[in-house]
Amino acid sequence: MALIGSARRSRATRVPPVVLAFVLVPLLAEGFWVFWPALQGFYLSLTSWDGLAAPKFVGLGNYSEMVHDAVFRTAAINTVLWLLLFGGLSAALGLGTAMLLQKERRGIGFYRAALFLPVVFSLVATALVWQAMYQPDGLINNVLEAVGLGGWKHAWLADQDTAFYAVIVPALWRQVGYVMVLYLAGLKGVDPVLYEAAKVDGATRWQQFRHITLPQLRSVNAVVLSVIVIDSLRSFDVVWALTRGGPYHSSELLSTYMYSTAFQSLRLGYGSALAVVIFVLAFGVIVSYLVRAFREAD
C-alpha cells in the first residue's frame, strides 16, 4: 500500500494514452448501450409514441394516466407483494438451508449442490418444468389426491386466485440456492469462539442465533437485501413463460405490464413511464449498493 502511495506521484504526472483507451473503450460501449438509451427512456416517458410517427411530447400525461389505470394498480401491488414474498421467503429459506448445511461433514457437498443446481437453469426452463407439474393432471394434483386432499386440486395457473402464488414458487425454487451460497460464505466468517463463549454462558440455540449469528451476518444481509430487491424488480421471464401476467392480470408485475404495453400494445411512451416507475422503486437500493461499493473501493 505504501509503495503504491509513493509511486502515485510519478504515475499521476502522465497516464499512458493506451491506459486511457483501456478505460474509454468499455465506457463508450456502456455509454452507447446503457447510459444514452437510459436518458432516452426518461425522455420517452414524457411522450406519446407508437414507434412509427415522431414521439409527441405530453408532459406528465402518462403518469397521470397511471392513477386511473386499474391494471397498473394491480401490477404495482403485485410487484410489492412479489418483493415481500419472494424476497422474504428466499432470504429466510436461504439462511435456513445455509445454517442446516453449514458444517463440513460427509455428504454435505451433494446436499449443497442439489439445492444450488436450479440456480444455473434459465428461468424459462424452470417455468416450463413447473408448468408441467401445475397441470390439472400433473404431479401436484396427483400428490394432493393421493394424500387425501383431493378437494385442494386446482388448475393452479389458470385460476385468478392461485396464479400469482403458483408463479412465485418456481422463482423461489431457483433463488434459494443462490441466497444460500451467499449466507454460507457469511457464516464461514463468523468466529466459532463466539459460539463457544455463548455456550459456556449457557445461551440457548435461539439466543445464539439471535445475538451472535444475525448480528455477525449484518453485512451479508445487506448484500442479500440488494440482490433480492434488484432481482425482484427484474423478475420477468418466469411470469412471462408461465402466465404472461394473466389470467385477467392476476399475476401481472410491473415488468411484464411494461413489456406488453410497449411491445404488444405498441404504446411506447406509456411503457417508458412504467419503466421509470420500476427505476424509482429500485433507486434506493441502487444508491445504497453504490454507497457500499464506494466505501469498498476506497
Added chain:
Amino acid sequence: MTATHTAAHAEDTEVRTAPAKTATPRRPVLDGRRLRTAGFHLSAGALSALWLLPIVLVLVTSTRTFDDIAAHGVGSRPHSFTLDGFRQAWVDGGQQRALINSMLVTLPTVALSLGLASMAAFALSRYDLPFRRVLLLLMLGGNLLPPQILLIPVSKLSEVLGIYDRLYALVGVQVGFGVGFYVFVLHGFMRAIPGEIQQAAVIDGASPWQIYWRIILPLARPALAALTALSFTWIFNDLLWAITVLRTDSQMPVTASLIGLQGQYVSMWNVIAAGSVIAAAPTVAVFLRFQRHFVAGLNLGAVK
C-alpha cells in the same frame, strides 16, 4: 480461498472436540451424536430430494411417449421410454438452430465483456487516473439499472443501426450492459495485487500493454475464471434482451425458442420437457465442471 478456509475450520473443530470425546463416558455421547447425524442426513436428504424432484420429473417426462402422457396424464409414473421427444424438439422444434444461436451470442459476449472489463479494471486499479472512483461507480451503476428502462430505446437504437433482428445487436447490448459489473469485480481483485510486481516490470521497460497482458491478467485468473462461469450462465439464460432486439424465430436463442416450443407443442409435454433439458444442459455442464469457480463468482460479486 474459501476451500482452504473451511478445511482449516473443520480441522479446528476436530481438534477441539477430540479430547472431550475421550473424557466423557463413551456410549451415550456416541449414541446422541449418531442420532443427530441421522437426523441431519434425514432432513438434508429430504430437502435435497424435494429440490431435485422437478429435475427428475422433467427428465422422466422427456423420455415418455406422447400417447403415454395423453393416456395417463403428465403427472403419472412413466409407462414408456423413447427419445422421440428430443428428436422433435431438436429437429422440428428448431432447438438445434436455437442452441447454435445461443452459443454464437454467448461465447463472443463472454470473451468481449471480460476482455473489455479486464482492461478497464486494470487501468482503474493500477493507474492514478483522474475520477477513477467516479468512473468505477458510474460503470457499476449502469449495470444496476432495471433493464426495463432501456428496452424501448435499445430496440429502436438497433433498428437505427440496421442490426435489429441480428445477433450482433444482442451481443452489443449484452456487452454494454454487463461490462460495468465485471469491471467492478475485477477492479476489486486487481487492486489487491502488490504494486512491487508492476514497478519491477516498469523498471525492466515493460509497456502498459505488456504489464496488462503478461503480469496482471495471469494473476487475475481466479477472478476471471469465476466470472467466466457466472457470465456464461447469465448470458446464455437471458430472455429479455433476446426478445427485445430479435424478432425472427430462426434468430432466437434457446430460451426464447423454448417459449416458442411451448406455444407450438401445447400439452405435448414430452417435447417441451425435452426442449427444457436441451436448454439447461450447457449451463448444467458448466456448473458441474466449474462448480468451485461458480460459487466463488457469486461471492465475488457480493459487495459487502
